[in-house]
Amino acid sequence: MGAKCLSLLVFLGTSLLLPQLLLAAMTRYYTFNVTMKKVTRLCNTRAIPTVNGKFPGPKIVTREGDRVVVKVVNNVKHNVTIHWHGVRQLRTGWSDGPAYITQCPIQTGQSYVYNFTVTGQRGTLFWHAHVSWMRATLYGPIVILPKLGVPYPFPKPFKDVPIMFGEWFNVDPEAIIAQALQTGGGPNVSDAYTINGLPGPLYNCSSRDTFKLKVQPGKWYLLRLINAALNDELFFSIANHTLTIVDVDASYVKPFDTDVVLVTPGQTTNVLLHAKPDEGCQPATHLMLARPYATSRPGTYDNTTVAAVLEYSPSGQIKSRPLFRPTLPVFNDTSFAANYSAKHRSLASSEYPANVPRRIDRPFFFAVGLGTTPCPTHQGCNGPTNDTKFSASMNNVSFNMPTTALLKAHYDGNTAGVYTADFPAMPTQPFNYTGTPPNNTNVSNGTKVAVLPYNASVEVVLQDTSIQGAESHPLHLHGFDFFVVGQGVGNYNASMHPAGFNLLDPVQRNTVGVPAGGWVAIRFYADNPGVWFMHCHLEVHTSWGLKMAWVVNDGPLPDQKLMPPPSDLPKC
Ligand SMILES: *[C@@H]1O[C@H](CO)[C@@H](O)[C@H](O)[C@H]1NC(C)=O
Ligand SMILES: *[C@@H]1O[C@H](CO)[C@@H](O)[C@H](O)[C@H]1NC(C)=O
Ligand SMILES: *[C@@H]1O[C@H](CO)[C@@H](O)[C@H](O)[C@H]1NC(C)=O
Ligand SMILES: *[C@@H]1O[C@H](CO)[C@@H](O)[C@H](O)[C@H]1NC(C)=O
Ligand SMILES: *[C@@H]1O[C@H](CO)[C@@H](O)[C@H](O)[C@H]1NC(C)=O
Ligand SMILES: *[C@@H]1O[C@H](CO)[C@@H](O)[C@H](O)[C@H]1NC(C)=O
Numbered sequence: 001m002g003a004k005c006l007s008l009l010v011f012l013g014t015s016l017l018l019p020q021l022l023l024a025a026m027t028r029y030y031t032f033n034v035t036m037k038k039v040t041r042l043c044n045t046r047a048i049p050t051v052n053g054k055f056p057g058p059k060i061v062t063r064e065g066d067r068v069v070v071k072v073v074n075n076v077k078h079n080v081t082i083h084w085h086g087v088r089q090l091r092t093g094w095s096d097g098p099a100y101i102t103q104c105p106i107q108t109g110q111s112y113v114y115n116f117t118v119t120g121q122r123g124t125l126f127w128h129a130h131v132s133w134m135r136a137t138l139y140g141p142i143v144i145l146p147k148l149g150v151p152y153p154f155p156k157p158f159k160d161v162p163i164m165f166g167e168w169f170n171v172d173p174e175a176i177i178a179q180a181l182q183t184g185g186g187p188n189v190s191d192a193y194t195i196n197g198l199p200g201p202l203y204n205c206s207s208r209d210t211f212k213l214k215v216q217p218g219k220w221y222l223l224r225l226i227n228a229a230l231n232d233e234l235f236f237s238i239a240n241h242t243l244t245i246v247d248v249d250a251s252y253v254k255p256f257d258t259d260v261v262l263v264t265p266g267q268t269t270n271v272l273l274h275a276k277p278d279e280g281c282q283p284a285t286h287l288m289l290a291r292p293y294a295t296s297r298p299g300t301y302d303n304t305t306v307a308a309v310l311e312y313s314p315s316g317q318i319k320s321r322p323l324f325r326p327t328l329p330v331f332n333d334t335s336f337a338a339n340y341s342a343k344h345r346s347l348a349s350s351e352y353p354a355n356v357p358r359r360i361d362r363p364f365f366f367a368v369g370l371g372t373t374p375c376p377t378h379q380g381c382n383g384p385t386n387d388t389k390f391s392a393s394m395n396n397v398s399f400n401m402p403t404t405a406l407l408k409a410h411y412d413g414n415t416a417g418v419y420t421a422d423f424p425a426m427p428t429q430p431f432n433y434t435g436t437p438p439n440n441t442n443v444s445n446g447t448k449v450a451v452l453p454y455n456a457s458v459e460v461v462l463q464d465t466s467i468q469g470a471e472s473h474p475l476h477l478h479g480f481d482f483f484v485v486g487q488g489v490g491n492y493n494a495s496m497h498p499a500g501f502n503l504l505d506p507v508q509r510n511t512v513g514v515p516a517g518g519w520v521a522i523r524f525y526a527d528n529p530g531v532w533f534m535h536c537h538l539e540v541h542t543s544w545g546l547k548m549a550w551v552v553n554d555g556p557l558p559d560q561k562l563m564p565p566p567s568d569l570p571k572c
């Protein structure tokens with residue numbers, strides 16, 4: 001009887017287990033070997049830090065619910081950390097990546113294993129270095145497919161194509177930011193924008209370095225747009241093709257059509273491209289162009305244009321195809337930016353509900369913008385005046401980077417001398433944020449955090465200031481997605497504006513543009529214990545101190561606590 005029963009059991013066992021095994025989450029293993037690699041762009045050859053010798057770096061492909069394990073080995077002379085931008089890192093803050101916030105850097109010759117799950121997100125994110133300006137060349141896509149057997153809420157694409165925007169510098173970006181911080185002036189701007197690492201034909205000595213997307217007539221393509229540029233928001237458009245936005249920052253949105261996409265550094269946008277069914281016979285070359293949306297003074301940003309090519313197959317025989325260029329908004333088209341941003345709505349379906357906080361436990365109001373610090377005596381600086389340096393702040397606090405990681409200090413309960421828990425919930429000296437700037441624009445400084453109890457419902461109103469000129473700031477929050485419940489021009493009015501908030505289907509994202517000379521309101525539940533960075537994703541503003549951190553305390557239950565640190569956590 002034993003044998004029969006056993007085989008029956010085995011049979012039953014496998015037939016019951018097999019479907020679950022197939023659907024079970026899996027672990028995706030990667031090794032990131034950070035090495036220098038010689039790369040030539042614009043006839044200029046430079047050894048740049050890369051992952052596995054690739055530029056842009058390797059693509060991580062995962063499914064919602066899977067675990068990702070990446071061993072990062074540092075073989076360059078610089079310190080390195082990798083941030084998995086937009087991944088929530090539930091209870092795994094040790095794997096988030098920002099240097100001196102959640103970890104000490106991985107120093108030359110060292111390695112560190114990042115280990116996290118991708119939970120409740122689907123779409124596109126990206127990874128990038130998160131120390132100094134190392135992300136200029138250390139970045140790559142993260143593709144998050146839906147769970148096995150779960151369809152997209154839009155036509156199934158024939159092909160899936162990452163389109164990564166970046167910035168190319170003819171000199172070492174580390175030298176540029178070091179020089180800027182020394183002189184107090186604005187950093188030198190990049191020499192080109194790139195699409196998938198390639199500047200394209202509009203730059204000198206670059207036409208062979210052009211990204212080409214070959215499409216078949218009538219098919220649907222999912223373009224995963226990622227802005228990995230250091231300092232520039234970008235408009236993007238493809239000649240003669242309307243794009244359908246379906247997902248931003250790895251959350252589905254109610255689809256809408258647009259000819260022009262605006263994507264800030266730190267944001268991702270999935271768009272559907274429907275290849276024309278009749279282009280097979282009279283094919284043309286359609287340029288895809290990207291250039292900045294910039295509200296700062298001309299001359300302070302790279303105003304060049306990157307081009308890539310959309311081509312229909314079959315190709316080859318046709319010698320002279322017509323060439324079409326798309327039209328992009330002017331550089332400072334703030335009304336386009338406001339209208340475009342307001343079109344985003346989360347899907348908010350029964351499968352993908354929008355769990356928007358309605359009652360707020362912790363309201364915050366952050367004034368964000370530029371400022372100054374005094375120039376060291378007898379030096380002469382290149383700031384807004386020759387006796388000041390550029391700086392930037394939130395609520396007038398310019399964040400001082402600590403020399404050890406905040407998360408470890410918090411976990412050990414050993415915070416004295418590392419940070420103080422007194423980040424102001426609102427400006428201590430309110431002023432007319434979008435009016436004439438105050439005479440004294442000097443900022444204060446400190447390593448200050450705002451502490452939140454577990455699962456508090458939080459609202460942050462981010463108010464741009466006009467100090468050194470009103471400017472759009474793409475604010476990025478680590479550890480959470482937030483809902484963008486309202487936005488407007490001018491000063492936020494707490495007794496008037498909340499009545500107009502969208503609490504039904506606001507867009508859910510991890511990076512939002514604070515409108516130039518305006519405000520935006522975001523909400524989230526503090527349901528992820530740890531220390532979480534919040535900063536402008538224009539890297540120059542982060543360098544100037546436009547950054548702060550949240551400490552979210554553990555909850556009472558075992559699964560509401562930060563996990564213990566991994567044994568290979570780098571030391572400072
Ligand atoms: C990293 O790459 C370098 C250069 O290609 C190679 O010498 C080294 O063995 C690699 N290290 C690992 C851990 O793969
Ligand atoms: C990743 O983390 C999980 C959960 O803590 C653990 O079980 C697993 O061993 C870790 N894997 C590696 C390679 O560190
Ligand atoms: C920045 O540009 C200035 C002016 O062209 C130049 O003198 C300086 O060397 C540049 N800085 C770096 C780090 O390349
Ligand atoms: C290309 O080079 C020419 C001649 O050297 C110069 O006039 C032009 O400004 C350059 N164009 C760009 C886009 O750099
Ligand atoms: C493509 O767009 C250009 C303008 O960008 C227009 O002149 C041209 O007629 C369009 N061609 C087709 C085939 O739609
Ligand atoms: C880009 O900026 C430079 C310097 O301010 C200026 O000379 C040039 O005309 C600008 N180009 C465009 C296309 O706006």
Ligand SMILES: *[C@@H]1O[C@H](CO)[C@@H](O)[C@H](O)[C@H]1NC(C)=O
Binds near residue numbers: 332333334
């Ligand atoms: C955009 O810039 C142009 C030229 O610098 C200026 O005339 C115009 O007023 C600006 N528009 C906005 C909306 O700031």
Ligand SMILES: *[C@@H]1O[C@H](CO)[C@@H](O)[C@H](O)[C@H]1NC(C)=O
Binds near residue numbers: 379380381
């Ligand atoms: C700043 O500029 C003014 C006017 O050009 C000059 O008189 C002064 O000496 C400069 N100060 C320094 C510290 O260079």
Ligand SMILES: *[C@@H]1O[C@H](CO)[C@@H](O)[C@H](O)[C@H]1NC(C)=O
Binds near residue numbers: 432434435436
């Ligand atoms: C703030 O400044 C703006 C622009 O100068 C002005 O229109 C507005 O009336 C000012 N608001 C207050 C409360 O003073």
Ligand SMILES: *[C@@H]1O[C@H](CO)[C@@H](O)[C@H](O)[C@H]1NC(C)=O
Binds near residue numbers: 438439
């Ligand atoms: C700023 O300075 C100007 C001129 O020196 C003065 O008229 C004004 O009252 C000052 N404003 C403030 C807010 O101190």
Ligand SMILES: *[C@@H]1O[C@H](CO)[C@@H](O)[C@H](O)[C@H]1NC(C)=O
Binds near residue numbers: 373400444446
């Ligand atoms: C912080 O502010 C103090 C007081 O104004 C100043 O002495 C110090 O240099 C500042 N530190 C930094 C890093 O900016």
Ligand SMILES: *[C@@H]1O[C@H](CO)[C@@H](O)[C@H](O)[C@H]1NC(C)=O
Binds near residue numbers: 077571
């Ligand atoms: C790298 O990080 C370590 C630890 O924080 C620090 O002591 C060292 O100065 C850093 N090196 C560079 C080149 O920044």
Ligand SMILES: [Cu+2]
Binds near residue numbers: 473536538541
């Ligand atoms: Cu900014």
